[in-house]
Structures are given as C-alpha cells and as structure tokens.
Amino acid sequence: MFDINFVERSIIAAVLIGLTAPLIGSFLVVRRSSLIADSLAHVTLTGVTAGVLAGNLQAFWDINPLYTGFLFAFAGSLIIERVRHTYGGFQELAAPILMAAAVGLSAVFMSISADGVTEWYGYLFGSVVSVQMEDLWFIGLMTIAALGLLAAFGRELMFLSFDEEMAAAAGIPVKVFNVLLAVLLAIVISASMQVVGVLLAGALITLPAAAAMQWASGFKRMLLIAVIIGEASVAAGVTGSILFGIASGGGTVVTAAFILFATLLLRTWINWKRNRRLKYERHQGA
Amino acid sequence: MIFLEFDFLRYALIIGLMIGVVAPVAGVFVVVRKTPMIADAMSHTALTGIAFHLWLASYLVWLSEWNPLYTGILFTFIVSFLIEYLRRRFQAFQELSIPVVMASAIGLGVVFISLADGFNNDLFNYLFGSILTVNAADAVVIGIISAVSLLLFLLFYKELLFLAFDEEQAAVNGIPVQRVNLLFAGITAVIVASSISILGVLLVSALITLPAAAALRVASTFKSMFLYAVVFGETAVLAGFFASYYYDLSSGGTIAVVSFLIWTIIVLAEKVAGQRRQRPWKEAKWTDKANQ
Amino acid sequence: MEDSTKTLLEVNHLSFRYESELVLDDINMNINQGDFVGLVGPNGSGKSTLVRVLLGLHKHYQGEVRWFGTPVRQFHQWPKIGYVSQKANRFNAGFPVTVYEVVAMGLYGKKGLLRFLNRKDKQRIHEALEQVDMLGYKKKNMGRLSGGQQQRVFIARALVSDPEVLILDEPTVGVDAASAQAFYERLSHWNREKGITLILVTHDVGAMTKYVTKVACLNQQLHFHGTTREFEESDLAGAYGHDVHIIHHEHDHHAGGA
Numbered sequence A: 001m002f003d004i005n006f007v008e009r010s011i012i013a014a015v016l017i018g019l020t021a022p023l024i025g026s027f028l029v030v031r032r033s034s035l036i037a038d039s040l041a042h043v044t045l046t047g048v049t050a051g052v053l054a055g056n057l058q059a060f061w062d063i064n065p066l067y068t069g070f071l072f073a074f075a076g077s078l079i080i081e082r083v084r085h086t087y088g089g090f091q092e093l094a095a096p097i098l099m100a101a102a103v104g105l106s107a108v109f110m111s112i113s114a115d116g117v118t119e120w121y122g123y124l125f126g127s128v129v130s131v132q133m134e135d136l137w138f139i140g141l142m143t144i145a146a147l148g149l150l151a152a153f154g155r156e157l158m159f160l161s162f163d164e165e166m167a168a169a170a171g172i173p174v175k176v177f178n179v180l181l182a183v184l185l186a187i188v189i190s191a192s193m194q195v196v197g198v199l200l201a202g203a204l205i206t207l208p209a210a211a212a213m214q215w216a217s218g219f220k221r222m223l224l225i226a227v228i229i230g231e232a233s234v235a236a237g238v239t240g241s242i243l244f245g246i247a248s249g250g251g252t253v254v255t256a257a258f259i260l261f262a263t264l265l266l267r268t269w270i271n272w273k274r275n276r277r278l279k280y281e282r283h284q285g286a
Numbered sequence B: 001m002i003f004l005e006f007d008f009l010r011y012a013l014i015i016g017l018m019i020g021v022v023a024p025v026a027g028v029f030v031v032v033r034k035t036p037m038i039a040d041a042m043s044h045t046a047l048t049g050i051a052f053h054l055w056l057a058s059y060l061v062w063l064s065e066w067n068p069l070y071t072g073i074l075f076t077f078i079v080s081f082l083i084e085y086l087r088r089r090f091q092a093f094q095e096l097s098i099p100v101v102m103a104s105a106i107g108l109g110v111v112f113i114s115l116a117d118g119f120n121n122d123l124f125n126y127l128f129g130s131i132l133t134v135n136a137a138d139a140v141v142i143g144i145i146s147a148v149s150l151l152l153f154l155l156f157y158k159e160l161l162f163l164a165f166d167e168e169q170a171a172v173n174g175i176p177v178q179r180v181n182l183l184f185a186g187i188t189a190v191i192v193a194s195s196i197s198i199l200g201v202l203l204v205s206a207l208i209t210l211p212a213a214a215a216l217r218v219a220s221t222f223k224s225m226f227l228y229a230v231v232f233g234e235t236a237v238l239a240g241f242f243a244s245y246y247y248d249l250s251s252g253g254t255i256a257v258v259s260f261l262i263w264t265i266i267v268l269a270e271k272v273a274g275q276r277r278q279r280p281w282k283e284a285k286w287t288d289k290a291n292q
Numbered sequence C: 001m002e003d004s005t006k007t008l009l010e011v012n013h014l015s016f017r018y019e020s021e022l023v024l025d026d027i028n029m030n031i032n033q034g035d036f037v038g039l040v041g042p043n044g045s046g047k048s049t050l051v052r053v054l055l056g057l058h059k060h061y062q063g064e065v066r067w068f069g070t071p072v073r074q075f076h077q078w079p080k081i082g083y084v085s086q087k088a089n090r091f092n093a094g095f096p097v098t099v100y101e102v103v104a105m106g107l108y109g110k111k112g113l114l115r116f117l118n119r120k121d122k123q124r125i126h127e128a129l130e131q132v133d134m135l136g137y138k139k140k141n142m143g144r145l146s147g148g149q150q151q152r153v154f155i156a157r158a159l160v161s162d163p164e165v166l167i168l169d170e171p172t173v174g175v176d177a178a179s180a181q182a183f184y185e186r187l188s189h190w191n192r193e194k195g196i197t198l199i200l201v202t203h204d205v206g207a208m209t210k211y212v213t214k215v216a217c218l219n220q221q222l223h224f225h226g227t228t229r230e231f232e233e234s235d236l237a238g239a240y241g242h243d244v245h246i247i248h249h250e251h252d253h254h255a256g257g258a
Helices: A004-030 A036-057 A065-086 A092-114 A119-127 A132-161 A164-169 A174-196 A198-215 A220-242 A248-285 B009-031 B039-056 B062-066 B070-088 B093-113 B121-128 B134-155 B157-165 B165-171 B175-193 B204-218 B222-247 B250-273 C045-052 C098-110 C121-132 C147-159 C177-194 C228-235 C236-241
Strands: C007-018 C019-031 C036-042 C062-067 C083-084 C165-169 C196-200 C214-218 C221-227
Touching: A004 A036, A004 A132, A004 A174, A004 A198, A004 A248, A004 C007, A036 A065, A036 A092, A036 A119, A036 A174, A036 A198, A036 B093, A036 C236, A065 A092, A065 A132, A065 A174, A092 A164, A092 B039, A092 B121, A092 B204, A092 B250, A119 A198, A119 A248, A119 B121, A132 A164, A132 A174, A164 A174, A174 A198, A174 A220, A174 A248, A174 C007, A174 C121, A198 A220, A198 A248, A198 B093, A220 A248, A220 C147, A248 B093, B009 B134, B009 B157, B009 B175, B009 B204, B039 B062, B039 B070, B039 B093, B039 B121, B039 B175, B039 B204, B070 B093, B070 B175, B093 C177, B134 B157, B134 B175, B157 B165, B157 B175, B157 C019, B157 C098, B165 B175, B165 C098, B204 B250, B222 B250, B250 C019, C007 C045, C019 C045, C019 C196, C019 C214, C036 C045, C036 C177, C045 C062, C045 C196, C083 C147, C098 C121, C121 C147, C147 C165, C177 C196, C214 C228, C221 C228
Parallel strands: C019 C221, C036 C196, C036 C214, C083 C165, C165 C196
Antiparallel strands: C007 C019, C007 C062, C214 C221
16 A cells, blocks of 8 residues: 655755755846746746647657757747746846746647646646655756756856846856856746746745745855755645645645745744844934 | 527627636736736636635535525635735745746646535536536626626726836835725636636636736737737637537636747748837937026 | 015925935925025925925924925825926836826816816917927827927826926936026016916026025025025025035025015
8 A cells, every 4th residue: 555665756856945045046046037936937838838738649669758848948938038038127127028938828728629628737837656666866967957057156156146237247157157047047937847847846946945045144154044944845745645635736835935925924024123223222322 | 600599509608708808908917017827826726716615515505505606716716815914924935926826826726616615517617617507697797706806907007017017116206005905815816716707717817817917929019018918818719619609628728738839920921020129219418508 | 576575485494314324414494485495405405305295295393394384294285386306207118108198187286176178278288388488399209209399298297287396306308508507597587477476496507596586505404595696696506606514604594585
C-alpha cells in the first residue's frame, strides 16, 4: 500500500524546487519584474498542452510535454522583453497580454486534445505524488543547470537586477544577461510544473523572495532566507499532498503566502513601534 | 441559424454579447489606471469562492442548489475592497498586493477543491469557461449586473477618468478619491465574476485587458477608446461562440486567442504604417495679449 | 483690489516632518486676495512639501493652515484653488485623452458627483483654452503635444473652474527664457485684470522678481516674507538669486502680509 518510492520521489522533487524557485525569484523581485514569472508559467502551460496534443496527433515522436513546456517558456521570455518595449507608458501591460494569449491558446489546445481533464489538473495545480522517475530526471537536470548558471553568473545578474543602467556602464553585456535570466526563469518554471503547477509556479517564485526582502539587509542574506521560506512551503505542500490528498501547489502556496502576510504584519508593527519610540525620544529631547 | 433553436445556446449568446460590452468597458479603466493584473487577481478570487462553495456544499446539501458562481461574486466583491484597503494600509503592499492576493486566492482555492474532491469536469468549465452550462436565470442575473454596471460607469465617468489620469490632482480638485476607487473596485469585481460562466476564471482577464490594450493603441480620445474596446470585445465573443459551437473548441480560449490576434494585427499594422509621430505640432508662442 | 485686503490663506506655526526629518520648521505667513506671491528657495528647501500641505495632501502637520478662514482639514471648496503640479507634464504620454478632455477634468470636482457638463461648462472650457492660446489644439491628443504645450493645457485645467487662487509649482522648468518671460507677463496680466491671487513656486529668483508683488523665501524655515521691494533691498535677494543652499542669516521678517 505504502510505496516508499513515490514518497521519496516527491520529496526530492519538492526539495529541488524549493531551492531554485526562491533563488531566481529573488532576482526578479529585486528587479521589480515579479509578474513575469506568472505569465511565463502560463506560457509553459501552452507548451505542455501543445506537447500533449502533438503526442495525441502522433505528429512527433512521443516526447515528455515538460520539454515542450520549457521550449515555450524560453520563447515566451524573449517575447515578453520585446512587448515591454512596444508600450511606452504602459509597460505593465506586457505580462497580462502574454498571459491571456497563453492561457487562451492552452484552452484551445486542451479542447482539441483527446486527453481527459485529470491529466490537465496535474499540470495546473501540481501533483507532486505523481512525479515519475523520468520527470525526476528532468527536474534534477534543470536544477543542476540553474544552480550552475547562478554560481557562474550570479554576481553579474545581481548587478543587472539592481541597476541595469549602471551594469551597462560597468561593461556588463546587459542583453546577454537579460536573456540568461530569462533562460533561468524558463528552466525553473518548467521544472516546478509538477510540484506546484502552472497556476502556482509564479507564487512559489515570488512570495518567498518578497518575504525575504523584508528581513534581509544584503542580497546574499535575502537568498538564504528566501530558500528557507521556499523549502518550508514545499515541505508543507508535500505533507498536505501525501497525508491529506490536497493538491501540492495549494498547500505550498498557502504556506508561502501565510509567511509573507505574517512578515508584513510583523514589519508594520515593528515600524510602528519604532516610530512611536522616536516620537517619544524627540518629545523628551525637546 | 439552426443553433439558436437550443435554449442554452441562445442564453449563452445573449450572455456573451452582454459581457462583450461590460468587460471591455471595465477594461478601459483597468488599463488606463495601470493595474491590468487586478482583473486576474479578482477572477482567481472568484475561483476561491467557487471552490469554497463546492466544499461547503459537500456538507450542507441545500447549498448545492445554488450556483457556486454567486459565492464567487461575493468573494470577489469582498476581496476587491480588501485589496484597496491593503494598498492604503501597508506601504510594502503597494506593488505586492495584487500578486500576493492572486497567489493566496488560488492557493486557497486549490486547497478547497482538493477537500471537496472537486477535480472534475465542472471545475474545468469554471476554469476555462463553457457555453453549455448557462441557463435563463444566469442570463437575467448577468443582464441586471451589466445594466447596473454600465449605468454606474456612466454616472461616475468623469470621476473615473480624472482619477485614472492624475489621482493627486483629482484629490486636489475635491474628487472623493477613496470612495470612487472603492466603487470602481466593486463594479469590476462583479463584472469579472459574472463573466466567468462563459470565459472561465483563467480567461476573464483576457476579455478585460486585451480589447482595451488594443484600443489604447488606436484611440486618440478617451471616449473613442470605449468604442474600439467594445467592438474588439464583441468580435472576439462572437468568434469564440461560433468556434465553440461548430468546432467544439473552448469558448473562453477562442475569445482570448481572437482578442490577442486583434491586438497583434494592430501592433503590426502600426509597425507597417510607421511609428506614431511624436510631437508633430509646432511649438505655439504666447501671444502678446497681456499688453493689449 | 486696493480696498479689499481679505486674507485668503493663513499659516501659523506650521511644522512638518517627513519620517523623522524636519522639512518645515515653524512657518508663518499670510496671503491676501490679489497678491502675486513668489515662493522661492533652493532645491530641497521644502517648497513642494509646503504646497502639498496647503493643498491638504499631507495631513500630518503641526500648526495651523486656513483657507478662507477654514482649517485645511475641514476645507471642502477646493475648486476655489487651482493647482498646476510640478509633475503635471510627467503624465503618461500614452493615455488616449484630448486637450479638451484634460481641461474638462478641471470642472469635475466643482460639478460634484452625478452631474454632467452642460453647455455653459463647455463654453468655459473654450475660454480657458483661449486664455492659454491653446484653443486650436483642443481636439489634439495630449501625448503628442510638446512639454510647453502640455504645461499650458494643465494651466487651462487649473483656470477652468474660475479659481480665486492659482498655485503653480515650478511652471517654467524646461521652458526657454523668452517663453518664461511671456508666461510671467501673462500671469501678471491675470493677476491685475482678473484679480486672481497667484502663488508661484520657483527656485529661480532672477526672472520673477519683476512681476511678483510679494516674496517668501523658504529653506526649512521662512527666512523672508514681505513685498518685492523689501526683498530686493535685503541681502537675501543676492543670496537666493545665486541659489545658495543654506542660509543662516536670521532675518526675522515674519511680518505677515501687511
């Protein structure tokens, strides 16, 4: 009854995602482009549905839809940079436009495909317990790629995220690194597909980083805190999934959101107390 | 027009046409207020409401006679006020309020769906929309909602325009900024939630954002932006309706894809026609009227 | 306007802190009907903050601010006060809105909720556009105008509600000297012929002293408040004219608007 293998697989998958998603999220949050993660996740769904459909039609050899998902996410990340430049004063439109198109296309593909709804739910909301060995290989590979790239170019990416103009002035090839960041994001999203699902991948990427930003004074510290929050969230998600049959994405993101809410409340309270003390001291001084 | 012999299709068409007006109209304000993601946040909240309803209905049988969409509308309505409140109350929330609300809403929604064992065809229709699930009562409710929303948009047109253009100046001129913001959030919430039957939670924002985004590129006056947005929206709705009926494609999906195509065509046409010329007018001088 | 020395604005012991930094320190000043006040001070001297307090946008100040005798927190007749923000022409250039639509906004607050513009209002919008020589542009898209033209449209928007006071925050930034001079002429004309009270906020003293009737020098504290002639005779004129950042002279001219 109790198959140790599927539990192990899901725990490994979750730990890997809990590590990479908050890492890349920290760069996005600092760069103030956290919404991109959400839209790219939806583009990945288009890729996955296209992959499944291709399998249906036997137009191609049978490939894992996760790979088409990755390809689409990568293409999407390049498109979004383009669209961002077509609207002068309304840059924030780029993400929702791409997102709407992506979900629309996914829905059309799904309605053509012969596959039942249950298959899609796994991709939409995450189903960590159904991770197969093949999927685990994919996730592992993607994690190694992401960590390798971050280790090699983390410093440049941080500079770029912090201040693109300065980075350019300092001789960093901004365009190359923007593409690199996009590739990283596509890698992480397509890998997190099965753990949290398309609809929640963006949340796992941004929420831990947003919470970490409230506590950390330096970027390295922020990365560390974000990873801790991310791992705590996926731990809750996996537990909920194995013990109570709750879709893993749900538990994970609710936990991450709870941590962020608690952080913000605590921060507001601390600031309020500090201001009161300052006021009091000023009053005493006067 | 053979398909109109089916009652549900007639209702679906009527609902679609009504939504094809109100969603793009709300979208115009959403887009010029620079908060396009708010429609997404609201529709995801509606999913939480629907899921909550489904879960509760597995304990309270009488609830299953109600359309879960109404609970969705209620949730969206409440959360729209919550977003406004959070934005004002917490400085740190300024940028985060929408993604955070969206994420928590869908996370909670997924938890409720899991608890209700609701991963079935019904849920799929809520996510991506369906023209097969509507009835006369829905048409009446959505008709009333559309009429009231349009009336409110008309009555508060000038305040909404001013606020979207320049919130600070609007405050200086004595416009009740917070109350109008709340009103707008409330109307949008109700429009978003009532569009879900046809469009689905995941695609509502497509009909809100895309026609308005396309209209933004062609309109030169604010009023004409509404006209363009509604024409684009209705075109998409009709296309979606027929694609869904004749080819069995997802109605919400087709509506989104057609809206996106319209947007793409406009962007490309602009490219072909050359960039919009910036500042083509000569600098006018102050005439010497003061010394007359 | 000789006989009516009605006080429009009273500021008594106004202090304002941003976070823990003191931005405005014990400001006292009065502005009377018909004044043309130049509010000068170097960058970062608190001019814009003072204006925002006057407009009721910063509520957490200490001291007293009254418009037409009413404390600013309870003041509701905002259409009596026209305001052209320093940031006005940093609006979103992609916004699909015409010059006419922008000027019409100036009437929205005065009309109140649930009321629409009538023919008289439309006439008024035309007049306001004429006052800034922009009537010919009324159907043009706002984003396609030059910066100076946009600035004028925003002035028309402030004028359209027939305000008694017009507050202009750095209106000549980015405008060439000749245009700025013509602009000051026009302001001076409105001040004399229409009796409109003007508050001109600027960091550039040289150009405006020719036109304003009163000067207020601000640098966290109010260093001078009096007529233009008194100002020119004081040594502050030179100091401010050269945009000196910190002035420690104690010229206690908290004379009010006598």
